[in-house]
Amino acid sequence: MSGAPRRQYTNPVIRWIEYRLPIFSTVEATIGADMPTPKNLNYWWSFGGLLTLALVIQIVTGIVLAMHYIAHGSMAFDSVEHIMRNVNSGWLIRYVHANGASLFFLAVYVHIARGMYYGSYKYPREILWMLGVVIFLIMMATAFMGYVLPWGQMSFWAATVITNLFSAIPVIGEEITTWLWGGFSVDSPTLTRFYSLHYLLPFAIFGVTILHIWALHVHGPNNPTGIDVKGPQDTIPYKPYYTSKYLSVFSAFMMVLAVLVFFEPNYLGHPDNYKPADPLQTPAHIVPEWYFLPFYAILRAIPDKLLGVIAMFGSILVWFILPWLDTSRVRSGRYRPLFKQFFWLLVIDFLVLMWCGAQPAEGPALIVARIATAYYFLHFIVILPLVGWFERPKPLPESISTSVLGSGAAAPKAAE
Numbered sequence: 001m002s003g004a005p006r007r008q009y010t011n012p013v014i015r016w017i018e019y020r021l022p023i024f025s026t027v028e029a030t031i032g033a034d035m036p037t038p039k040n041l042n043y044w045w046s047f048g049g050l051l052t053l054a055l056v057i058q059i060v061t062g063i064v065l066a067m068h069y070i071a072h073g074s075m076a077f078d079s080v081e082h083i084m085r086n087v088n089s090g091w092l093i094r095y096v097h098a099n100g101a102s103l104f105f106l107a108v109y110v111h112i113a114r115g116m117y118y119g120s121y122k123y124p125r126e127i128l129w130m131l132g133v134v135i136f137l138i139m140m141a142t143a144f145m146g147y148v149l150p151w152g153q154m155s156f157w158a159a160t161v162i163t164n165l166f167s168a169i170p171v172i173g174e175e176i177t178t179w180l181w182g183g184f185s186v187d188s189p190t191l192t193r194f195y196s197l198h199y200l201l202p203f204a205i206f207g208v209t210i211l212h213i214w215a216l217h218v219h220g221p222n223n224p225t226g227i228d229v230k231g232p233q234d235t236i237p238y239k240p241y242y243t244s245k246y247l248s249v250f251s252a253f254m255m256v257l258a259v260l261v262f263f264e265p266n267y268l269g270h271p272d273n274y275k276p277a278d279p280l281q282t283p284a285h286i287v288p289e290w291y292f293l294p295f296y297a298i299l300r301a302i303p304d305k306l307l308g309v310i311a312m313f314g315s316i317l318v319w320f321i322l323p324w325l326d327t328s329r330v331r332s333g334r335y336r337p338l339f340k341q342f343f344w345l346l347v348i349d350f351l352v353l354m355w356c357g358a359q360p361a362e363g364p365a366l367i368v369a370r371i372a373t374a375y376y377f378l379h380f381i382v383i384l385p386l387v388g389w390f391e392r393p394k395p396l397p398e399s400i401s402t403s404v405l406g407s408g409a410a411a412p413k414a415a416e
């Protein structure tokens with residue numbers, strides 16, 4: 001890389017730094033805010049920015065919590081109570097962190113669904129999509145380990161159920177589980193390693209997010225038509241048009257977070273987690289946080305433990321090959337009448353699985369979970385490839401501009 005500055009800056013301090021370390025121009029060139037952006041991005045394209053904000057909120061509140069939290073089996077629960085009662089604004093920081101995690105997942109589900117609907121995973125954005133799947137997997141690991149830290153009943157038993165899954169691996173399963181636990185059951189050593197990883201992984205998410213945004217900027221974002229940008233007439237500057245759109249979405253997010261934190265801070269939590277962990281008393285009904293429920297339902301829908309674990313991980317890993325499972329050459333669901341219906345069926349299926357995950361794994365709920373699990377895999381492995389082959393897409397507009405302005409309005413009017 002040449003040492004010459006790529007751009008002249010007016011600010012003398014920035015110019016001084018840039019001459020010695022061209023960091024500003026490099027960042028701008030890679031994830032620059034002045035890139036021409038398709039002019040038709042709707043509000044669903046604000047969720048990536050929102051996720052970045054959510055990640056920063058989690059890291060900042062998490063670092064403050066870590067100043068007061070004690071990762072030891074005999075003190076963790078009390079240290080959280082200490083945060084809630086004695087630390088200045090400790091309750092606020094903890095509630096923002098806990099509810100922030102929920103909203104982070106809500107936003108990521110919307111972000112993923114947007115990508116699926118508009119075919120954002122298709123050529124040439126496959127790596128961008130796959131990096132997203134990696135982020136999602138790390139997010140799940142981070143949230144799971146974070147939930148264990150308060151060392152309440154649900155923390156302890158969730159850790160026990162999930163770590164036990166590894167014992168289903170043939171031959172080495174038991175060894176791996178003992179190694180994960182750092183002993184012969186979930187105990188203080190398990191807590192300390194989860195704490196260490198819970199602190200580390202958000203930075204891994206941050207790192208992969210940089211790659212994610214870098215990949216985004218190589219070909220630019222997709223857009224609701226799925227048609228490539230054909231020239232400057234199809235774009236507007238990112239700043240201030242989309243930055244201002246972001247601001248309204250950020251405000252809405254902060255308002256929802258505030259309502260949760262100030263009015264219903266424990267609505268999304270489980271009351272059993274306000275009881276200290278007790279290895280001798282299994283709760284009647286062990287349930288994970290709401291955002292894990294669909295995957296938990298898939299795990300329990302399958303009678304065999306190993307197959308259940310494979311199905312649960314498989315339900316996310318299948319996203320990696322989504323760009324190749326979808327055989328349609330049309331990107332956006334807007335022009336794919338059949339795909340659109342199956343997309344919404346998948347959303348309903350996911351919500352049904354979420355409901356099933358919250359029920360005891362027996363009776364009608366178990367049967368529904370089995371059907372919904374089968375449909376989930378059917379969608380990706382059978383329906384998507386077939387729909388791509390057999391569907392007759394609607395005619396595509398000529399360009400982004402004609403889709404925005406209509407064919408009659410494509411030619412600019414004479415000045416009035």
Ligand code: HEM
Pocket residue numbers: 044045046047048049051052055108111112115118120121125128129131132133135136205209212213216220221222223319
């Ligand atoms: C911490 C989590 C994440 C952050 C901070 C993040 C950030 C972003 C940002 C800033 C954008 C551009 C704005 C937008 O299109 O909304 C974006 C686009 C995208 N993201 Fe993510 N993302 C995250 C997770 C994910 C996940 C889990 C997936 C998929 C499994 C994913 C898939 C995509 C795709 C396909 C695009 C391109 C969208 C398009 O141009 O149509 N992202 N992401």
